[in-house]
Amino acid sequence: xxxxxxxxxxxxxxxxxxxxxxxxxxxxxxxxxxxxxxxxxxxxxxxxxxxxxxxxxxxxxxxxxxxxxxxxxxxxxxxxxxxxxxxxxxxxxxxxxxxxxxxxxxxxxxxxxxxxxxxxxxxxxxxxxxxxxxxxxxxxxxxxxxxxxxxxxxxxxxxxxxxxxxxxxxxxxxxxxxxxxxxxxxxxxxxxxxxxxxxxxxxxxxxxxxxxxxxxxxxxxxxxxxxxxxxxxxxxxxxxxxxxxxxxxxxxxxxxxxxxxxxxxxxxxxxxxxxxxxxxxxxxxxxxxxxxxxxxxxx
Numbered sequence: 001x002x003x004x005x006x007x008x009x010x011x012x013x014x015x016x017x018x019x020x021x022x023x024x025x026x027x028x029x030x031x032x033x034x035x036x037x038x039x040x041x042x043x044x045x046x047x048x049x050x051x052x053x054x055x056x057x058x059x060x061x062x063x064x065x066x067x068x069x070x071x072x073x074x075x076x077x078x079x080x081x082x083x084x085x086x087x088x089x090x091x092x093x094x095x096x097x098x099x100x101x102x103x104x105x106x107x108x109x110x111x112x113x114x115x116x117x118x119x120x121x122x123x124x125x126x127x128x129x130x131x132x133x134x135x136x137x138x139x140x141x142x143x144x145x146x147x148x149x150x151x152x153x154x155x156x157x158x159x160x161x162x163x164x165x166x167x168x169x170x171x172x173x174x175x176x177x178x179x180x181x182x183x184x185x186x187x188x189x190x191x192x193x194x195x196x197x198x199x200x201x202x203x204x205x206x207x208x209x210x211x212x213x214x215x216x217x218x219x220x221x222x223x224x225x226x227x228x229x230x231x232x233x234x235x236x237x238x239x240x241x242x243x244x245x246x247x248x249x250x251x252x253x254x255x256x257x258x259x260x261x262x263x264x265x266x267x268x269x270x271x272x273x274x275x276x277x278x279x280x281x282x283x284x285x286x287x288x289x290x291x292x293x294x295x296x297x298x299x
Contacts, residue, residue, distance in 0.1 A: 010044030011073050013037055018070055021154040022060055081281055092284035095124035101146035105229050107131035109248055110296045118292050125285050133199035139277050145286045146275040147293055157275045162294050164269035165246040170258040174239040185209040185216045192241035193220035197227040207244055210267035246270050248297055
């Protein structure tokens, strides 16, 4: 199949529709009309000779063939955009006001302790950090970017995964001495578990364990429910029960008097995403923030 610019443009429109969840929001993000988006998708489907999207009055979803196509081309388009941005803007200096929305975990664990370092590294930037539980309307509220843990929901903005943080199961030594140490995930049903609520849904997160191709979900129970990471760690240190958190929150578990449990199930992770309003290459100040956060999360 010969390559042409229309094919690349169609792929860009497809990715925008998938990320936005509708033709209307994709059109707003791309600066196109809804009919223009629809025509572009139709041309792309004709070009690849397969139906990519399933359209209903309520939603737009990928077909099975469309999902395979999307998963293959999306990373390639991101790499093309990154390469183009680096080639045209390598000399750009981060500058100006940078307004960033963050979930409390990012604000407390990654940026709060290192804001001074970021501002020293970029003296022409002023940083406005806003911590909140939900993404909100970034465009209407004037945010340059948002950085949040957890899988993204439907949104008109671009979501890009930065990294995966390992999920850690832990307890205090005092709790383990009193109640015993679980050897397998199924043992947790006999323990007091500290239930952490998803701040968006209000429901406790499920406890999942992964080891290679094996996946286990445990129906844990407990009498303590929290929606704040600091409260989760504090109650675990105090010996109330067993907790699940992310390794970024516990860089040195021993220093907290906590013990990692079920370490033979190491593959469950929790993602960190950056959001920005446009598919165009983000400005230098946002790229600087992304690099800084990724480095901080891996320290």
